Amino acid sequence: GNWARLAAQQSLTQDQLLQFDTFGNVSLIHVTDIHAQLKPIYFREPEVNIGVGPNKGEVPHVTGADFRRLYGIDDGSPSHYALTYNDFSSLAKTYGRVGGMDRVATVINAIRADRPDALLLDGGDTWHGSMTCYKTAGQDMVNVMNALKPDAMTFHWEFTLGSERVQEIVEGLPFAALGQNIFDAEWDEPAELFKPYKFFERGGVKIAVIGQAFPYMPIANPGWMFPEYSFGIRDEHMQEMVDEVRAQGAELVVCLSHNGFDVDKKMAGIVKGIDVILTGHTHDALPEPVLVGDTILIASGSNGKFVSRVDLDVRDGRMMGFRHKLIPIFSDVIAPDAEITKLIDEQRAPFKAELEEVIGQTDDLLYRRGNFNGSWDDLICDALMTEREADIAMSPGVRWGPSLIPGDPITREDIWNVTSMSYGEAYRTEMTGEFIKVVLEDVADNIFNPDPYYQQGGDMVRIGGMGYRIDITKPQGERISDMTLLKTGEPIDPAKNYVVAGWASVNEGTEGPQIWDVVENHIRKMGTVTVAPNTSVEVVGV
Amino acid sequence: MAEGVKPRVKVPRKAGAGEAVTIKTLISHPMESGQRKDSDGNVIPRSIINRFTCEFNGESVIDVTMEPAISTNPYFEFEATVPEAGEFKFTWYDDDGSVYEESKAIEIG
């Protein structure tokens, strides 16, 4: 509100946020994982983000006060609010909402004022995550992003629009759709629709941007929606592409990646010759680049909350130096770009009444990010158990979805922002205790396998109605123990059947009401939402 | 006999004499493993392609013995030497006795 705007403006100015001493001869602008958030939102960063194997204790697996200490961030400062989770609700009242693509537009325009030929690169997860995006099959985001004039993009959730729709959009894109690891599944050849790389001539420098789409698409998302394609990390092919562009005279090689941070970090150690990896997928926001050999990794957050600017000095075919800034998009401080505001409003207009209808109110902070249950997830699990009459609920460990602060109304749009997807059916089924354990073990290994190439970059499946203990240091099959049915306090019986409700199944033909309707019905009945702290998961081995 | 079995192969039209070429083959076939059960709980009998061969002008390039663990619509990729102009002959042998054949000519140039 106005009070927040005043408070934010007292401690911050747009000029401060945009301040940058232009450097070298090339500028890169990176946005990623916007998840269709056109308007300003709140977004709380994770409290629990565990690193395993070589990444234990390494960024981005540092949170809260440790993160602030590492980067010299003062308590209560704007950076504290933007980059860490502590005191989130009270700092949200001071500093207000973040993001909004009209504010992002202002920042991009300001960078282009300094450096007219700056490259704007979109790391993907753009055409997914809101009601308007769902109802227009991604068209709202395509329209707004096209107006920002990106130079290239790579992909993940976009494919959940189905390959036919993806093809329709990509064929009309006024910029490069890249993915060196997007292959035709039938003949195992690079897919024709997506190019591996594109050359740009900027500041007298020949730049190659190589795309890297999310490697585990058909595993993390429903493969039946895009059966024509095969993905994978394909780091050997990445090396071939780097060698190919270098042979063609590339002086700067940029990888626009949706691998996830730890996978990119491992890849940077294997593939030689990449100067900059613009990372995405794992939604990490880092105020400084991470160096792996001669490669710098840039992590630009999610949900429209940050824009990264990277200025590079490229001389004699070599990157001689860089200057970087992770720019937080404080929506009350950065003036919206009027043209983009108008465009956003046009996209939303047909759905305005539906979006804005107030369903309930929250007395507690609703957030999602973190390796284990967030309060939004607990609310969704409660909705599943109540509305679908289940013993146990399962909710996917996705990293998108804005936060709401105590006292906020919950609109239909807010519910869609944390649930919208093209396979949102809320199933109800029976699973044996043994199978539930298999599911937990399987997902846990996708997060806590010490080799990043075996990680998929999501978080642990959120469980309602059941407690468990997890030792992250153990191998798959031995991490999960002490599974307990909360309503009886009894141990889960491997042989017994339990009624499980969940959503976002990757299996074709899953039936049930859409999850946003299930959650809306539940919140409507509650009126005012409160979420008790979740103490049912005991994590050891951290 | 498996229905609608259709072989497809990718071979370059031309090669230099003695040059190596990459060959890709696909054949539509359910490759019923003999390990699945139908809705009544009866085992669906095994019915697979059990052998694939590629010859060039009558001389062997590759001869593959296939087990039920080969996926539906078997795919193979391999490399052949082309000593002279001639014809690649591809043959798939089905459990049911059917033999499926495909051939591709290649020029030297």
Place this chain on the structure above:
Amino acid sequence: GGAAALVAMLPKGAFAATTEEWIAEFTGGAEMADSGIDLTAPEIAENGNTVPIEVSAEGASEILVLATGNPTPGVAKFAFGPLAASQYASTRIRLAGTQDVVAIAKLGDGSFAKATKTVKVTIGGCGG
């Protein structure tokens, strides 16, 4: 007799029930070197029903591929003819779950080499 005729018609897998038996039959019990053969397979299978694998062993006459965690481990045996430009082949295989895939080459000098790769077959879901 009748029984022998029937057995002769059964696929080879029916004899060699275990991975060890398959290997013993292929190598005759010979030692296997751990270099001289490359096996490429994804860390995580996109679909356990169709997992791409590549085998390559310079100078090999034959390469045997086994899926050690399947109900029957046999996958394929590649025999390279005189017109094979390389002793390389790629195919797609079924894996019943997370397991080791093994490839063994019979090399030109009659010796054997073995490579192993763990492929994870996951239920899937979730994501960032």
